[in-house]
Amino acid sequence: MTDMRAALLHGVRDMRCSEVPMPEPRGDELLLRVRSVGVCGSDLHYYLESGIGSDQIREPMVLGHEFAAEVVDARAEECGFAPGTLVAVDPQLSCGVCEWCQDGHPNLCPQVRFTGAPPHHGAMSEYFAAPRHLLHPVPAGFDADDTAMLEPLGIAIHALDLARLKPLESVAVLGAGPIGLLLLQVARASGAGDLYAIDPLAYRAQAARALGADAVAGNLDAIKEWTGGRGVDVVLEATNAPIGPQHAAEAVRIGGRVVLVGIPEGDEFNLKASIVRRKGLSFKMSRRMRHVYPRAIQMVERGLVQLKPIVTHSFPLERAAEAFALQADYRDGVLKSMIHP
Ligand SMILES: [Zn+2]
Ligand SMILES: [Zn+2]
DSSP, X not given: OOEEEXXXXXXXXXXXXXXXXXXXXXXXXXXXXXXXXXXXXXXXXXXXXXXETTEEOOSOEEOOXXXXXXXXXXXXXXXXXXXXXXXXXXXXXXXXXSHHHHTTOGGGOTTOEETTSTTSOOSOBSEEEEEGGGEEEOOTTOOHHHHHTHHHHHHHHHHHHHHTOOTTOOEEEXXXXXXXXXXXXXXXXXXXXXXXXXXXXHHHHHHHHHTTOSXXXXXXXXXXXXXXXXXXXXXXXXXXXXXXXXXXXXXXXXXXXXXXXXXOGGGOOOOOHHXXXXXXXXXXXXXXXXXXXXXXXXXXXXXXXXXXXXXXXEEEGGGHHHHHHHHHHTOTTOSEEEEEO
């Protein structure tokens, strides 16, 4: 059996490239040559805290769930793919038979096999095997980085689905990292009126301005000012701060809606009960996504979202550790790093 290169996370801030066995496709899985893998905020929780809640890293594992690959399997053609077809790979393999899957919520499946969440290896490796139905071929003109970005774009689309935005409602996005910048653009495409972004890092706030925010600031006070004390109709929270939900509650209007997309450090939220009660707020927790790839692809084709300005850095697989350190320390104006195995 042959080996391939993979970036393995051994523990906190300890990522090393080494040889691992090649994946052997089973059942309806096809062999893929990985081309681009994004470093996600959720990957950073594993890198910095060695886990998210009960999902803890117990042995060296490969991260990576935002990825593009070429179908190189010998059975590609009989499965309907021209050899070398570039595909986005949905990282979420749900069981399809549980109550929640049957009810149309595969993102909530408790038996889900999620690529790059323990104990399942992710895609920061030369090859990967995935079931045929999770492969989404992309139209001509999409490069591997664009294709890898369809996963976080899907996260943003699902969050907007949950927000049930009405035309010209005002929206604030808290946190202008890659997910915040995608939320902003999808909110605009979904008919948002005044669109604001808050991020304490000036370069991220500027990126939000460049990608369509009407106004940006480093802290919440600005929202009170911009809305004359009323607050916005909808807040989309995409920070990694435990205080994020509290800030969302402060920024939203009486009776407004909040969608929480970010994952807080330390697995706890700080949220005062009085403010959510008195304002009669609706909170929704966004969990991964449903069947959103076709819309994600269309949004890019129609020019409704820009992905390239979000991909600021790229690294070969051997330097994946550098990419993670850069992301963790918010150095060099980083938004999204792509790993190219
Ligand atoms: Zn992600
Ligand atoms: Zn299920």
